[in-house]
Amino acid sequence: MSNEGYVTADGRKIGGTVMEMKNITLRFGGVKAITDISFDIKQGEIRAIIGPNGAGKSSMLNVISGFYVPQEGEVWYKGSRRPQMRPYEVAQQGIARTFQNIALFEGMTVLDNVMTGRLNHMKTGLFSQAIWKGKAEQEEVANREVVEKVIDFLEIQAIRKTPVSRLPYGLKKRVELARALAAEPSILLLDEPMAGMNVEEKEDMSRFILDVNDEFGTTICLIEHDMGVVMDLSDRVVVMDYGKKIGDGSPDEVRNNQAVIDAYLGVSHD
């Protein structure tokens, strides 16, 4: 695959490769969750991974974010091979993620949750942080600015002081997105950002994903099994089925791919 960028259908310029997965194979005991999959993610694009239930999409995302370690294959990030890393180290490298089943700090307020996204951007000493003086103060103010911008952007100002445990599902998903965004990630991984949402919430979320990409230029890799949504949102799509890659390309290319159609609609055996 070339390292060059391309121009999308709607005229956005996409940069070079940020992340490349090379021949990834992941096994759980005797079960192969992912078999020999390669694909790349380019700077500034919205890259989707789709597939029927159990295709291995979430496993793939967990490999990228370091929660799973593949038995075979290499992960290349920003031009060099990534050694085996713990999930927190991957996060410190600038890869933020959300979870399918929402992993928020339920006991904290929305604001505190989003602030935790800034933890890796805090550098001053313990003591000056505790007494709130000097550099620590400037740093906290700068971090708060980023956080407020994100909160504004995702339209959650009204609930910023609300404990997360009291929020409805759709808003929790949005808070999780806010926390990931606050880290100003190089790559934002979204695990089924629209799962369990109603039509209106889905439309909101789609708009936010597009806006985030547009406004901050964030590279986004998302998983979704709602085909309609994915085709509208993404620039390029990887299609997985039974742990194998069966298609890769623009939404239009993928839509007309016979293997993809078979996987989604089934093949007649007559």
Added chain:
Amino acid sequence: MSDQLVYAMEVFLNGLMAGVLYALVALGFVLIYKASGIFNYAQGVMALFAALTLVGIMDGQVPFAHLINAMFGTELHHFGWHLPAVVAILGTAAVMVLLSWMVQKFVFRHLVGQEPIILFMATIGLAYFLEGFGDIMWGSDIKKLDVGLPQGINAWIDNVTFNIFDYGFFIDNLDIVATVIAAILVFSLVLFSQYTKQGRAMRAVADDHQAALSVGINLNFIWVMVWSLAGFVALVAGIMWGTKSGVQFSLSLIALKALPVLMLGGFTSIPGAIVGGLIIGVGEKLFEFAIGPMVGGATENWFAYVLALIFLVFRPQGLFGEKIIERV
């Protein structure tokens, strides 16, 4: 003012001071519970171990002297130095950090994701191990601990109260020092957990491991840090109790007094541990003073537990604990 009321006031003040010491032990429990959901049964033994180590380092005792002498037929007992208290306290703090790291590395790292009851059982094991280890390392005799804290009746309070009430209150200087130190400790812990990056990370880890990992928090580091903090709190508690009643193995039983404190204050609240400690301290002293003579005394042995039981019935999350509402 009637004599009874004046006595009651003295009892009240002494109760507050006793409560501070209970709160100090309870604080160690809260720290670990907040950050890892583990109820650390070994907290009391940690206080004992810290006090033993402190005395040992200060007096230049040779660790494992009995063992070494028995094995090699030597007669080692003392290094022959006598270190200043500050150096010994720093040394002990370092030992407590090392201990925390080892506890994390050899015990809890292997139990990540296990049921709370299993983690609890592990801390019981840890408690017995530490008690035995402390015995082998420093010997089981009762030791005197003197880090230079003032002790004995506070003359100023005695004087002032004598002028007002015609009756001098007996307040121990050590209790006053303990109160001041506890206040400083609590204040810095609250600052730490509310305003620093590590404090924020600690609260995050307590809440959700997966989410904490995804924002780049090193779980192991946070756990070692929290156990070290709890070890430090145990050291402070060990110094106070050890100075008051000598360093002896019954010290580990103060952990049992911290239980009702936690039930009152809530397992997750730092201020709760303080308020709970004060209520228990004052409550048991006043109860003994007012009701004790009618029932033949010794109410201090059970009052705290009965109070805790009542709380368990009516407010199981304690005064300041987080109420957990499950959505159905």
